[in-house]
Amino acid sequence: MVMFGFNFGIDFKGGSILEVSYQNARPDMESIKTDLNTLGLGTYILTPLGDSKYVLKARDLTPAEKTQVFNVLSGSGDPAFAERYGVTKEERFNSIGPVVGQELKNKALLAIALVVICIVLFITFAFRKVSYPVSSWKYGIATIIALAHDVIIPTGVFIVWSHFRGGEIDMLFVSALLAILGYSVHDTIVVFDRVRENLRLSHDARGKDTFQETVGKSVTQTFGRSINTSLTIFLSLVALYFIGGETTRDFAFVLIIGVIAGTYSSIFVASPLLVTLQKLQKKN
Amino acid sequence: MLKHRILSVILILLAVGIGYFVYASQAGLNPTVAKYAFKLGLDLNGGTELVYKADVSKVRSGNVDDAMSSLRDVIERRVNLFGVSEPVVQVEKAGIVSGQNDHRLLVELPGVTNIDQAVAMIGQTPQLEFMLLKDSAKDLTTEEMKSKSISDLFDSTGLTGQYLDKAQLQFTTQGSGQIAGEPIVALSFNAEGRDLFAKITKENKGKVLAIFLDGQAISSPVIRDEITDGKAIISGGFKADEAKALVRNLNYGALPVPIELVSTQTVGASLGANATTAGVKAGVVGFLLIAIFLIIWYRLPGIIATISLSIYIILSLTIFKLIPVTLTAAGIAGFILSIGMAVDANILIFERMKEEIKRGKSLSDSLHEGFTRAWLSIRDSNISSIITAIVLFWLGTSAIKGFALTFGIGVLVSMFTAISVSRTFLFAIVPKSNNRFVKFLFSNGLHI
Numbered sequence: 001m002v003m004f005g006f007n008f009g010i011d012f013k014g015g016s017i018l019e020v021s022y023q024n025a026r027p028d029m030e031s032i033k034t035d036l037n038t039l040g041l042g043t044y045i046l047t048p049l050g051d052s053k054y055v056l057k058a059r060d061l062t063p064a065e066k067t068q069v070f071n072v073l074s075g076s077g078d079p080a081f082a083e084r085y086g087v088t089k090e091e092r093f094n095s096i097g098p099v100v101g102q103e104l105k106n107k108a109l110l111a112i113a114l115v116v117i118c119i120v121l122f123i124t125f126a127f128r129k130v131s132y133p134v135s136s137w138k139y140g141i142a143t144i145i146a147l148a149h150d151v152i153i154p155t156g157v158f159i160v161w162s163h164f165r166g167g168e169i170d171m172l173f174v175s176a177l178l179a180i181l182g183y184s185v186h187d188t189i190v191v192f193d194r195v196r197e198n199l200r201l202s203h204d205a206r207g208k209d210t211f212q213e214t215v216g217k218s219v220t221q222t223f224g225r226s227i228n229t230s231l232t233i234f235l236s237l238v239a240l241y242f243i244g245g246e247t248t249r250d251f252a253f254v255l256i257i258g259v260i261a262g263t264y265s266s267i268f269v270a271s272p273l274l275v276t277l278q279k280l281q282k283k284n
Numbered sequence: 285m286l287k288h289r290i291l292s293v294i295l296i297l298l299a300v301g302i303g304y305f306v307y308a309s310q311a312g313l314n315p316t317v318a319k320y321a322f323k324l325g326l327d328l329n330g331g332t333e334l335v336y337k338a339d340v341s342k343v344r345s346g347n348v349d350d351a352m353s354s355l356r357d358v359i360e361r362r363v364n365l366f367g368v369s370e371p372v373v374q375v376e377k378a379g380i381v382s383g384q385n386d387h388r389l390l391v392e393l394p395g396v397t398n399i400d401q402a403v404a405m406i407g408q409t410p411q412l413e414f415m416l417l418k419d420s421a422k423d424l425t426t427e428e429m430k431s432k433s434i435s436d437l438f439d440s441t442g443l444t445g446q447y448l449d450k451a452q453l454q455f456t457t458q459g460s461g462q463i464a465g466e467p468i469v470a471l472s473f474n475a476e477g478r479d480l481f482a483k484i485t486k487e488n489k490g491k492v493l494a495i496f497l498d499g500q501a502i503s504s505p506v507i508r509d510e511i512t513d514g515k516a517i518i519s520g521g522f523k524a525d526e527a528k529a530l531v532r533n534l535n536y537g538a539l540p541v542p543i544e545l546v547s548t549q550t551v552g553a554s555l556g557a558n559a560t561t562a563g564v565k566a567g568v569v570g571f572l573l574i575a576i577f578l579i580i581w582y583r584l585p586g587i588i589a590t591i592s593l594s595i596y597i598i599l600s601l602t603i604f605k606l607i608p609v610t611l612t613a614a615g616i617a618g619f620i621l622s623i624g625m626a627v628d629a630n631i632l633i634f635e636r637m638k639e640e641i642k643r644g645k646s647l648s649d650s651l652h653e654g655f656t657r658a659w660l661s662i663r664d665s666n667i668s669s670i671i672t673a674i675v676l677f678w679l680g681t682s683a684i685k686g687f688a689l690t691f692g693i694g695v696l697v698s699m700f701t702a703i704s705v706s707r708t709f710l711f712a713i714v715p716k717s718n719n720r721f722v723k724f725l726f727s728n729g730l731h732i
Contacts, residue, residue: 182671190665236621
């Protein structure tokens with residue numbers, strides 16, 4: 001993440017994106033660029049998409065400016081152009097002013113923070129009766145750290161991948177992150193719930209299990225279930241990735257990474273953390 | 285157990301009935317039902333979304349909400365002129381809750397892809413304002429006036445197009461020094477406007493009250509008397525079509541506040557249609573994959589889970605239709621995700637069951653135990669998903685809201701179906717005997 005920085009999409013940066021498709025063939029990029037340069041757009045990026053489309057990214061354009069750009073992209077009314085390349089169609093056009101973009105960014109950060117806080121509070125509340133041997137807010141802390149891990153890993157992977165394949169961080173990405181948070185907590189809770197139950201059982205039976213052993217037992221018991229659930233979600237996401245449309249492809253990718261990260265974080269991060277916290281507490 | 289069996293049959297019949305409803309409303313088989321077809325969002329149907337920023341700086345602070353609603357009404361009337369089916373015009377207020385600094389107007393035009401035309405017509409609504417010539421400017425010559433700005437010369441009175449009730453095209457009658465048959469525009473204000481107009485004319489007799497349209501003075505009569513009937517006449521040497529156009533524009537709404545376009549989004553219809561078919565295909569394939577996995581791994585309970593899952597999908601889709609939830613590409617993705625999560629509750633129960641069976645309990649006892657113990661986990665973990673959905677709903681643009689809604693509803697319905705539907709089915713079929721074959725059917729995994 002530090003290396004590549006965040007490649008924010010226009011949702012957050014402001015700007016515009018115009019996608020056009022050509023019926024027969026796609027005109028040569030250089031000649032289009034020469035014509036675009038005369039419009040005074042400032043810096044822009046023109047990338048081919050698939051076999052028949054171009055995607056143009058520029059500063060935010062007024063509708064009038066967009067008409068000019070589209071004119072250039074469709075051959076400026078030259079009949080020979082229309083013959084060679086067929087009908088030019090505008091597939092989509094988004095233009096976002098910078099103020100709106102900035103606001104969206106702030107909202108997104110706020111949302112992530114809010115979800116994390118709510119979830120931690122909820123866990124502390126749900127586990128309030130299990131204060132021995134680890135106080136309930138420690139469950140909350142272990143969860144936050146696991147959550148942080150669940151957010152950082154998909155973001156990092158996405159950034160590296162998008163550096164080479166051209167993805168962007170937009171609102172859909174943020175939603176994916178939030179969905180991952182929700183799901184990962186879901187997973188972690190199942191393990192902790194088991195811990196809670198085993199604690200109660202061993203307390204009733206005056207068993208000799210140390211906390212560590214209890215946690216270990218809980219993890220083993222829930223292992224099968226964790227894997228299976230993640231597998232089903234993984235299957236539905238894989239279907240979405242390969243068969244779903246382009247708009248949701250990046251979204252599905254982030255979620256897939258997130259589900260994988262979320263699963264192993266519940267097993268390998270949250271639970272050992274609990275034990276470590278308890279040990280630290282004992283030392284004090 | 286008989287009770288459970290009866291209930292199961294009822295459930296299945298209900299599900300088939302609802303399933304048929306879902307199918308019929310999509311395929312348009314029956315007119316009353318067809319109106320329940322899915323509402324598709326802009327990115328699936330094709331269409332345009334425009335966001336305008338409203339400049340409320342000149343509106344008195346108590347009236348901002350009113351001004352925004354009348355702005356909304358005005359724009360909606362304009363939009364309806366295009367014959368767009370089901371447009372959406374919404375006010376988004378500023379404030380910490382919405383995270384915005386200014387008031388916004390959101391206009392969604394499904395199926396409209398020529399935004400230039402749309403923007404031109406929306407933006408064309410004229411802005412009407414009455415302004416008083418300042419005392420300091422009274423004696424300036426025309427030349428001197430030209431070099432000054434409007435705010436140097438005029439005070440705003442607060443009387444704007446917001447208070448206009450109606451505009452009418454009239455022609456001057458003979459007499460009082462006017463040429464007959466000249467087109468004029470007769471304005472009549474609403475009750476509040478009438479009072480305001482009366483006050484202005486009472487307090488400023490002898491002064492020039494200029495009428496500004498879109499920032500240009502079109503007429504500047506002198507106030508002779510207090511005008512209490514709330515009527516005014518603009519006579520500015522109009523040609524007949526100019527007057528007609530002005531009347532039409534004024535009637536379809538003089539904008540109460542100026543607006544500025546801050547963001548646009550258009551999706552062409554073909555891109556939208558592709559997204560829809562792709563989304564549906566992905567959903568079907570995802571479901572099939574999950575069903576195969578469930579049946580292979582969990583065997584008989586797996587079949588139950590698959591049936592339960594089908595009921596869940598049918599139920600969710602029906603709820604989406606009835607509310608109605610506008611489906612977007614993200615919304616479909618959210619639904620597919622929640623299909624996966626719906627299975628989770630079932631899996632929790634089955635795993636519990638497996639443990640109880642291992643401990644040697646009878647099948648029906650294991651079932652009971654499985655449900656009771658699993659319920660806590662299910663409840664707690666689904667609440668966290670719902671929290672996420674709520675935050676997403678608050679945060680998002682319309683596309684994200686779609687995701688949050690389908691996801692949230694999906695989680696709720698899945699809780700319901702896993703606990704009640706799966707439970708009923710399983711109890712209905714659990715046999716009394718405990719022999720190995722039955723145990724095989726109910727346990728899971730690749731080993732017994």
